[in-house]
Amino acid sequence: MFKAKLKANVLKSVIDATTTLVDEVKLHITPEGVSLKAVDPAHVAMVDLSLGSKAFAEYKATDIELGVDLDKLKEILKLASSEDTIGLEYKEDQNRLVVTVGNLVRRMSLTDTAGIPDPKVPNLNLPNKVKVKGAELSQGIKASESVSDHIALVCDENAFELNAEGDTDTVNLKLTKNQLVELKASERTKSLFSLDYFSNMVKAADGASDISLALGSDYPVRVEFDFAQGHGHVTYLLAPRIESD
Amino acid sequence: MFKAKLKANVLKSVIDATTTLVDEVKLHITPEGVSLKAVDPAHVAMVDLSLGSKAFAEYKATDIELGVDLDKLKEILKLASSEDTIGLEYKEDQNRLVVTVGNLVRRMSLTDTAGIPDPKVPNLNLPNKVKVKGAELSQGIKASESVSDHIALVCDENAFELNAEGDTDTVNLKLTKNQLVELKASERTKSLFSLDYFSNMVKAADGASDISLALGSDYPVRVEFDFAQGHGHVTYLLAPRIESD
Amino acid sequence: MFKAKLKANVLKSVIDATTTLVDEVKLHITPEGVSLKAVDPAHVAMVDLSLGSKAFAEYKATDIELGVDLDKLKEILKLASSEDTIGLEYKEDQNRLVVTVGNLVRRMSLTDTAGIPDPKVPNLNLPNKVKVKGAELSQGIKASESVSDHIALVCDENAFELNAEGDTDTVNLKLTKNQLVELKASERTKSLFSLDYFSNMVKAADGASDISLALGSDYPVRVEFDFAQGHGHVTYLLAPRIESD
Numbered sequence: 034m035f036k037a038k039l040k041a042n043v044l045k046s047v048i049d050a051t052t053t054l055v056d057e058v059k060l061h062i063t064p065e066g067v068s069l070k071a072v073d074p075a076h077v078a079m080v081d082l083s084l085g086s087k088a089f090a091e092y093k094a095t096d097i098e099l100g101v102d103l104d105k106l107k108e109i110l111k112l113a114s115s116e117d118t119i120g121l122e123y124k125e126d127q128n129r130l131v132v133t134v135g136n137l138v139r140r141m142s143l144t145d146t147a148g149i150p151d152p153k154v155p156n157l158n159l160p161n162k163v164k165v166k167g168a169e170l171s172q173g174i175k176a177s178e179s180v181s182d183h184i185a186l187v188c189d190e191n192a193f194e195l196n197a198e199g200d201t202d203t204v205n206l207k208l209t210k211n212q213l214v215e216l217k218a219s220e221r222t223k224s225l226f227s228l229d230y231f232s233n234m235v236k237a238a239d240g241a242s243d244i245s246l247a248l249g250s251d252y253p254v255r256v257e258f259d260f261a262q263g264h265g266h267v268t269y270l271l272a273p274r275i276e277s278d
Numbered sequence: 279m280f281k282a283k284l285k286a287n288v289l290k291s292v293i294d295a296t297t298t299l300v301d302e303v304k305l306h307i308t309p310e311g312v313s314l315k316a317v318d319p320a321h322v323a324m325v326d327l328s329l330g331s332k333a334f335a336e337y338k339a340t341d342i343e344l345g346v347d348l349d350k351l352k353e354i355l356k357l358a359s360s361e362d363t364i365g366l367e368y369k370e371d372q373n374r375l376v377v378t379v380g381n382l383v384r385r386m387s388l389t390d391t392a393g394i395p396d397p398k399v400p401n402l403n404l405p406n407k408v409k410v411k412g413a414e415l416s417q418g419i420k421a422s423e424s425v426s427d428h429i430a431l432v433c434d435e436n437a438f439e440l441n442a443e444g445d446t447d448t449v450n451l452k453l454t455k456n457q458l459v460e461l462k463a464s465e466r467t468k469s470l471f472s473l474d475y476f477s478n479m480v481k482a483a484d485g486a487s488d489i490s491l492a493l494g495s496d497y498p499v500r501v502e503f504d505f506a507q508g509h510g511h512v513t514y515l516l517a518p519r520i521e522s523d
Numbered sequence: 524m525f526k527a528k529l530k531a532n533v534l535k536s537v538i539d540a541t542t543t544l545v546d547e548v549k550l551h552i553t554p555e556g557v558s559l560k561a562v563d564p565a566h567v568a569m570v571d572l573s574l575g576s577k578a579f580a581e582y583k584a585t586d587i588e589l590g591v592d593l594d595k596l597k598e599i600l601k602l603a604s605s606e607d608t609i610g611l612e613y614k615e616d617q618n619r620l621v622v623t624v625g626n627l628v629r630r631m632s633l634t635d636t637a638g639i640p641d642p643k644v645p646n647l648n649l650p651n652k653v654k655v656k657g658a659e660l661s662q663g664i665k666a667s668e669s670v671s672d673h674i675a676l677v678c679d680e681n682a683f684e685l686n687a688e689g690d691t692d693t694v695n696l697k698l699t700k701n702q703l704v705e706l707k708a709s710e711r712t713k714s715l716f717s718l719d720y721f722s723n724m725v726k727a728a729d730g731a732s733d734i735s736l737a738l739g740s741d742y743p744v745r746v747e748f749d750f751a752q753g754h755g756h757v758t759y760l761l762a763p764r765i766e767s768d
Contacts, residue, residue: 105424172624179599208626212626350669353666353669357666380659380662381697383695384669385694386691
């Protein structure tokens with residue numbers, strides 16, 4: 034059983050955070066809330082998202098798994114303004130998700146969950162933690178896209194740096210401890226990442242909020258942020274690129 | 279003789295309502311106002327539009343017919359903001375329509391009216407009448423476009439419904455009597471329509487206003503709305519699609 | 524040596540005025556300010572731009588020439604809002620221009636100035652002078668683009684006119700002396716110009732400001748306007764088209 038109501042903008046955050054990696058997803062529904070885990074087809078990045086029942090205007094659920102086509106949910110979002118309430122109800126007899134916006138009802142067929150992988154999120158020990166304003170990070174990414182398709186994230190006790198090296202030009206964003214929301218670093222670390230993936234993750238966070246990064250040397254980055262006034266949380270893992278010399 | 283001035287947004291309503299079906303049109307001009315009738319090339323839909331002389335800021339005319347290329351009028355509208363006044367004057371000696379916006383003058387050649395058909399609008403007896411908010415109808419159409427290329431309009435004493443059936447998903451908009459501006463229905467009717475045509479008609483009405491529908495079973499729908507503060511009126515007829523079972 | 528700071532919108536004006544004609548440019552930098560001259564590849568138009576040191580928030584320079592790729596500067600502008608301050612500094616040892624926006628640093632390689640021509644701006648004696656509102660001129664150009672690819676600029680003691688003649692339609696913008704900001708004309712002049720070039724020059728001026736035109740008969744037009752609150756000045760020369768009869 035699953036019957037819930039939520040604001041369109043909360044549903045939008047869930048979809049935006051997930052569609053950067055996959056087109057369809059298995060929703061794990063429990064009485065406490067909804068969660069999902071997904072890995073992109075190239076196995077470069079992972080998302081682990083949870084949305085507590087308090088993020089919903091109404092919420093009633095037993096344990097259930099639903100296979101959802103994210104493009105269909107996107108179509109429905111286009112019909113609602115961000116403060117509109119969207120109703121979701123699973124109809125077991127039809128195996129459909131019934132989505133309502135105002136007087137409008139869409140009955141959505143579901144995807145077979147057997148075909149959707151259930152990735153295991155590895156527990157990584159990443160020595161450095163940085164919390165940075167999303168808008169600042171977005172600007173650094175945008176500037177980097179003009180000169181390269183990958184970036185280095187560098188961190189030590191005093192600063193966090195984003196570096197992009199092109200054939201003729203370079204971009205550098207350096208944020209010292211007092212320009213960051215938070216910096217906890219015990220050693221100097223440096224890893225290289227695909228700009229495309231990293232950019233999509235930061236975009237999903239929406240410029241307004243803070244983004245947490247956990248960093249090591251030639252190790253994955255963990256990107257985390259909250260949404261739905263703290264009742265929702267997204268964790269990404271992005272594998273490093275190996276520097277060719 | 280024809281010499282008139284009107285607001286750009288009134289002219290825009292005339293053009294929007296007509297270009298959904300045809301590219302050029304014969305304007306019937308009389309001392310009382312301007313009117314036009316047109317049928318689309320596939321003979322699926324018809325428009326009958328009238329704009330009374332009171333919709334104009336200035337209006338002087340004798341009986342005359344002008345063949346107008348609607349794309350040229352659209353180009354001129356792009357030069358004006360919606361509250362700007364547009365001047366129209368027929369120069370008989372040059373067979374041109376002189377259009378003025380501020381200090382700008384465009385002399386427009388006219389189309390031979392002999393080549394433009396003069397359709398007869400049939401007088402249909404349609405049992406059910408519904409008046410619905412344009413915005414509500416627009417939302418239902420937008421949602422339907424995700425799942426199908428045609429819709430069923432269903433009406434009875436208690437409610438008006440718009441249904442779209444796709445291969446896997448369905449969309450339903452149900453408006454009960456108290457959710458409608460008006461409902462006068464004596465029997466249950468149902469007809470199927472091309473979504474594309476119906477969508478363009480509703481778009482031409484502009485989300486703000488009320489739209490009247492007259493409905494029968496496997497019969498055309500009559501779509502009507504006012505513009506120019508009630509001095510303009512548009513009537514569309516749209517032929518039904520035959521349901522294949 | 525060159526080290527300066529300026530508002531993003533001032534830099535934008537410089538780039539907009541220049542990229543209509545060329546992709547890269549030689550900046551002449553002196554203690555008094557920055558200037559540039561460029562001719563388009565087809566040798567139809569010329570730009571002569573100057574920006575005094577007072578247009579900058581900070582300015583320190585000795586005599587120097589820098590070859591700049593305008594596309595790269597455009598990329599940086601996209602990262603700044605119009606009131607943001609942009610830092611420019613020439614690093615002689617690396618032969619790079621270091622551009623800063625907030626905490627962001629882009630090191631830009633420079634272009635060899637030897638390959639960039641240094642056009643001589645001819646001193647033309649043009650009998651008629653008109654000053655016209657940019658927005659009015661823009662509207663006339665936009666209307667003309669619907670009917671032709673060239674325009675005639677006509678001027679006499681009483682009025683300035685812009686005429687476009689198409690196969691079937693014509694556009695005319697007539698501004699009499701009291702509708703112009705200024706008119707100093709001693710004879711009747713008429714010249715024909717490529718609409719495309721003229722349109723780009725007027726767009727670069729940004730609809731808000733006044734534009735000065737100096738006109739002769741079958742002679743180039745000189746288009747001039749100020750920016751950066753009068754500390755910047757742009758002069759274009761555009762060659763006439765020869766009327767084929």
